[in-house]
Amino acid sequence: MSEQNTGQYSQITIIGIGLIGSSLARAIKRAKLADKLVVYDSDPQAFEKALELNLADVFETDISYAVETADLVILAVPVGAIGIVGSQIGTYLKNGATVTDVGSVKASVLEALQVSVPSGVHLIPGHPVAGTEKSGPEAGFAGLFDGRWCILTPPEGADRTAVQRLTEFWTAIGSTVEIMDAEHxxxxxxxxxxxxxxxxxxxxxxxxxxxxxxxxxxxxxxxxxxxxxxxxxxxxxxxxxxxxxxxxxxxxxxxxxxxxxxxxxxxxxxxxxxxxxxxxxxxxxxxxxxxxxxxxxxxxxxxxxxxxx
Amino acid sequence: MSEQNTGQYSQITIIGIGLIGSSLARAIKRAKLADKLVVYDSDPQAFEKALELNLADVFETDISYAVETADLVILAVPVGAIGIVGSQIGTYLKNGATVTDVGSVKASVLEALQVSVPSGVHLIPGHPVAGTEKSGPEAGFAGLFDGRWCILTPPEGADRTAVQRLTEFWTAIGSTVEIMDAEHxxxxxxxxxxxxxxxxxxxxxxxxxxxxxxxxxxxxxxxxxxxxxxxxxxxxxxxxxxxxxxxxxxxxxxxxxxxxxxxxxxxxxxxxxxxxxxxxxxxxxxxxxxxxxxxxxxxxxxxxxxxxx
Ligand SMILES: NC(=O)c1ccc[n+]([C@@H]2O[C@H](COP(=O)([O-])OP(=O)(O)OC[C@H]3O[C@@H](n4cnc5c(N)ncnc54)[C@H](OP(=O)(O)O)[C@@H]3O)[C@@H](O)[C@H]2O)c1
Ligand SMILES: NC(=O)c1ccc[n+]([C@@H]2O[C@H](COP(=O)([O-])OP(=O)(O)OC[C@H]3O[C@@H](n4cnc5c(N)ncnc54)[C@H](OP(=O)(O)O)[C@@H]3O)[C@@H](O)[C@H]2O)c1
Missing domain, CATH: 1.10.3660.10 (6-phosphogluconate dehydrogenase C-terminal like domain)
Structure with missing residues (x-):
């Protein structure tokens, strides 16, 4: 995936390689949006499957290694696990990196992540309004987000450049971005x-x-x-x-x-x-x-x- | 449609040529189930459209003519209109003919039709469990009933041969027939x-x-x-x-x-x-x-x- 990165992030890391995570991995590959795409999943079966499907450049079994050099970290795990993952990665995140998620609920996610994401890291929760009834890495496909909306819910005072970069990322994935507050x-x-x-x-x-x-x-x-x-x-x-x-x-x-x-x-x-x-x-x-x-x-x-x- | 009628009825008349009526007309044609297919619809627009689409052999503007030589009359109008149509056709029905319908409710239809269908005519209400959200003659297609169930709700004492013939008709249309009472x-x-x-x-x-x-x-x-x-x-x-x-x-x-x-x-x-x-x-x-x-x-x-x- 090293040929001409058209995106804004050098390394992208996806935590959770299920339907949404794997669709994103495929869409990132399709649009050439990273120099290095890293994935991590706590489920050995999903992990193996993603490896078999060759969905990333690096398959990391240690979550801290997965995130420490990442410019964009995307949490694609169930909403109830986002806070846990946040606490696992918080101290390893690179200064200036962006952390986002794809969870279907936003206020509780923002609250959970604000605890563990350090101040030098841009926390911008998100939610692509796209999906199917299927789960797991085999269920994903690059076109899932095409023509759909992606909602970003940056907290007050979020860095505008970081929000802009994430907006461009989702646009390159195929979606249209809308910004609103988490409660709405x-x-x-x-x-x-x-x-x-x-x-x-x-x-x-x-x-x-x-x-x-x-x-x-x-x-x-x-x-x-x-x-x-x-x-x-x-x-x-x-x-x-x-x-x-x-x-x-x-x-x-x-x-x-x-x-x-x-x-x-x-x-x-x-x-x-x-x-x-x-x-x-x-x-x-x-x-x-x-x-x-x-x-x-x-x-x-x-x-x-x-x-x- | 006169070449080899593979069905059991010589003349079939459909009253109401909307989604269900027109799908039936197409399926009857596809399986060659009538020597003569007649349609009637009270809506001039639907009638014109059916004519344009050449959905039948005869387009009858007088409902009594439409039914008087029919061996099978199928009422494919909204449930609330079935009783009205029954009262319009009752006295014109041929002795030995079968009257059925496709209405989504059966007890009230049976009750409404029992009033007007004379004793020499076989009344066997029915309901093909198939449909789409579209209406009108353009929305129909011959394959609508393929692999679907059609429920017949013959009243107590219904003629077994007549029920058998109607079962064969629906089987030839592509459906599987189940018989139950109207309340169930x-x-x-x-x-x-x-x-x-x-x-x-x-x-x-x-x-x-x-x-x-x-x-x-x-x-x-x-x-x-x-x-x-x-x-x-x-x-x-x-x-x-x-x-x-x-x-x-x-x-x-x-x-x-x-x-x-x-x-x-x-x-x-x-x-x-x-x-x-x-x-x-x-x-x-x-x-x-x-x-x-x-x-x-x-x-x-x-x-x-x-x-x-
Ligand atoms: N499905 C949709 O239609 C849809 C649409 C928009 C947004 N979303 C959001 O997207 C997120 C992911 O959903 P999905 O449909 O992609 O689910 P999924 O196919 O079940 O994938 C989630 C993956 O994350 C793994 N995981 C769970 N807890 C983890 C942890 N603590 N650390 C690392 N990995 C973990 C899961 O492993 P296990 O198999 O062990 O659980 C699974 O492999 C959810 O937050 C959901 O709300 C879903
Ligand atoms: N749609 C479904 O998915 C579905 C599935 C199974 C069973 N059914 C049943 O099938 C029947 C027909 O539904 P449909 O979806 O085919 O409806 P539709 O597309 O609206 O067609 C009904 C046709 O009957 C005409 N009509 C109404 N009253 C009439 C009357 N008194 N005399 C003669 N024609 C009359 C209508 O004309 P106007 O345009 O003037 O009303 C229309 O052309 C209903 O009893 C329904 O419960 C429907």
Whole structure:
């Protein structure tokens, strides 16, 4: 990867080489964004797999060696592990280096990392809003971030040049960067990601616990809509447990609104208020249209799931 | 379409040439299941479009002519219109003919049609568990029912030969037929289709009504999971209003369970019960695995939405 580094960092180190970490490694390679790409993962299986897939220049088994000469360190581990990793690497970080992460929650991550990242190091948490339901190094691909948004949540007083460099990095990866504060990020993602995952997990749980409808019936007739929910309900349990434990307030706030609205809908059904139902069902179509127009979704029927003819 | 009819009915008439009706018309043509395929639709636009697409042999503007020589009449109109169409055609139906429908609710349809379908005609309601979020004759395709289930809900005492013929018809269309009573159908579909649609409509509604998060933020960051829900929340509002008005009891029953389970999850989040969250999130993965193994879903990441690399 030594031929013409087009990026701003000489050495980039990725801690955690799962779906997101390995997608980043591939995207860094694709865009030639480092002279040296180093990876570390505490999971021997993920580590071996990444080696086999040749995802980096250096595979480091000692986390301190992995970070000590890095210009950019990217933490791509579950949100609950970010603080731990921070405390493991804090004293080894190079002065002037940048530390970022890709965690789905930002306020708690910022708080956890501020404890251990020393003052000469630029701490700029981030979150690429892109992913799939799969995990691990085999699941990653370089195009994952193309056309998606990456949110950076630099703390107050963050170095502008360092933020600018990280912005350019994500742009070269294929994303568009937006900057906001960590609390707002957590509120936005609670509604666009965390609560959707929660209700998907919940409906799948409800469906598997019924006595009047068998599980095999649920599976057979899942093409009626249910199967859509099973995709995100198949996402990594550790990652999602950590998201809910770390974004409690925003999730509970959005969940409260969801439940209120659902109660109103339930009432409309109970009282046969067809107009109220029609009005909501008509209104929700425009949001999808706008998401498609914004390039964040496919217009193909059924998400483009393969069909004959 | 006169060359070798491989099916059991000479004339098939489809009333309502939208997504489902037009997919059926195409599938009937593909498998050569009729000597004469007739369509009728009360919507001049849909009618014109079907004519343009050459979806049938005869385009009938008078509903009584459309049905009077038919051996199989398929009602593919919204559930709330099925009773009306039944009363329009009842007296014109040929002795020995079969009347079926494709409505997403079955008990109320059976009740509505029993009033008008005369005794010499075989009434066998049905529901192909297949669809997309699109509507209208352009949205249909012959492969829609391939590998999917079609549920028939013949009333007690239905003619076995007539049920057998209709089963063979759906098999030739590409589906596997299951027979159950209308009440059980409505319960099964409440959990595999109706409640999933309701909560999808609901979360999209909740997200568009927030003051703390803008609509443009919801759109930008929808790739975090939210966009999955917008697909089914873009389904036809008339169709879905009718589903909820006509399957009230089963939907309210399943919705009650969903809400109970959601309250338990909310509590687990509030009290930081990571184990309870992990347990549910881990358990729900197996259901998706089984749906994929049953051929009802794609295993491709992200539903196979197109990604580079
Ligand atoms: N998946 C998504 O859609 C998505 C989207 C945007 C952001 N994110 C965020 O990205 C991060 C990573 O998610 P992912 O989907 O890439 O997960 P993943 O595929 O499970 O990969 C995470 C990797 O980090 C390793 N790890 C865990 N704890 C560690 C530690 N203390 N030190 C070093 N490595 C450790 C894991 O090992 P084990 O196998 O032993 O756990 C695993 O190999 C999370 O913070 C998540 O919130 C995910
Ligand atoms: N969409 C799905 O995923 C799906 C799946 C399985 C079953 N179903 C069931 O299939 C049926 C049709 O749904 P669809 O998705 O095909 O809907 P669609 O695309 O909207 O087509 C329905 C067609 O029937 C016409 N119509 C309405 N009332 C009529 C009447 N009284 N007489 C004659 N034609 C009439 C409609 O005209 P207008 O345009 O004027 O309304 C429209 O052209 C519904 O009962 C639904 O529950 C749907």
């Amino acid at each position: 990020h957590d509120l936005v993602l609670a509604i666009t990601s965390h609560v959707p995952h929660l209700i998907a997990y919940n409906i799948v749980g409800t469906a598997s616990d019924l006595e009047t409808v068998t599980r095999s019936e649920v599976i057979k007739y899942s093409a009626g809509g249910f199967r859509d929910f099973t995709r995100i309900a198949a996402s990594d349990p550790t990652m999602w447990r950590d998201v809910f434990l770390n974004n409690k307030d925003a999730v509970l706030e959005m969940l409260g609104r969801f439940s209120e609205d659902l109660t109103a809908l339930q009432r409309a059904i109970r009282w046969g208020d067809g107009d109220a139902l029609y009005d909501l069902f008509d209104r929700t179509r425009t949001i999808r249209r706008r998401i498609i127009d914004a390039g964040q979704e496919t217009d193909a029927a059924d998400f483009g799931r393969t069909h004959e003819d | 159908h409505d319960l099964v579909l409440a959990i595999t289709s109706h409640v999933p649609h309701l909560i999808a409509y609901n979360i999209v509604g909740t997200a568009s009504d927030l003051e703390t998060v803008t609509r443009s933020e919801v759109i930008k960051y929808s790739a975090g999971g939210f966009r999955d829900f917008t697909r089914i929340a873009a389904s036809d509002p008339t169709m879905w209003r009718d589903v909820f008005l006509n399957n009230k009891d089963a939907v309210l029953e399943m919705l009650g369970r969903f809400s109970e389970d959601l309250t338990a999850l909310q509590r687990a989040i509030r009290w930081g019960d990571g184990d309870a969250l992990y347990d549910l999130f881990d358990r729900t993965r197996t259901i998706r695995r089984r749906i994929i193994d049953a051929g009802q879903e794609t295993d491709a990441a992200d539903f196979g939405r197109t990604h580079e690399d």
